[in-house]
Amino acid sequence: MSVELFWAFLAASLLISITPGAGAINTMSNGLRYGLRRTLPAILGLQLGLGIQILVVGVGLGTLLASSELAFALIKWAGVAYLIYLGVAKWRERAVALEAGGAPPAAEPALVRFGKSVLVNVTNPKATIFLIALLPQFLDPTLPRAQQFTVMGVTMISVDVLVMCGFAGLATLIARWLRSPRQQRLLNRLFGGLFVLVAGLLASYRT
Incomplete structure (x- = not known):
């Protein structure tokens, strides 16, 4: 990959990462409740998922998913169901009252x-x-594909880590002003609704 092509890919990766989606919603939701440091496991989980997606495309399985209606439908509806599950769980999540300087809420493992x-x-x-x-x-086409996919995969994941850390840091700052149970319930329902909205968008997606 030439230097010029790499910079173009870097810009595309940044644009993709900052575009709101399920990953960004998941990161903001964790950041608001747990803070930046305890959101890192969630951010790393997103990167493993992204790495699997890149690997799938790199070995050609992505083409199969794109061409097989059954395979695509199975994965799509599994994704829709999972996002709805996350949305309902977030909607029903209990608020934790915090006074200034209080202890943070207990986190999931x-x-x-x-x-x-x-x-x-x-x-x-x-x-x-x-x-x-x-x-x-x-x-x-004149260079080894495996090496190029590796470079692109590392680039996309590195960019996404930085962007997700930015989202989590922003959410952590916002959380300092949202201490009451009522405010937390409203946020939980906002993010729960966003998860369900993304599920609806995914359900309406057609290849």
């Missing part, structure tokens, strides 16, 4: 937050189709 976030990205066939359309535009 880091492994649970990590696993949930992996599924957010893995069960998104729209991302697979998007990567199928995007990545070949930056491939040089």
Whole structure:
């Protein structure tokens, strides 16, 4: 990959990461409740999910998903169901009253937050189709494909880590002003509704 092509891909990766989606909603939701440090497992989970998506596209399975209506439908509806589950769980999440300087709320185990976030990205066939359309535009046919996919995968994941940390940091700052149970309930319902909205958008997506 030439230097010029790499910078173009870097810009595309940044644009993709900052575009609101299920991953960003998941990160903001965790950041508001747990803070930046305890959101890191969720951010890393998203990156594993993204890495799996890139690997799927790189080995050609993404083309199969794009061409097989049954495979696409199975993964799509699994993703829709999972996002709705996250939305309902967030809507029903209990608020934790905090006074200034109070202790942070008890967090889910880091492994649970990590696993949930992996599924957010893995069960998104729209991302697979998007990567199928995007990545070949930056491939040089004269160079080894495996090396190029590795460079693109590392670039996308690195950019997404930084962007998700930014989202989580912003959410942590916002959370300092949202201490009452009522405010937290409103936020939980906002993010729960956003998860369900993304599920609806995914359900309406057609290849």
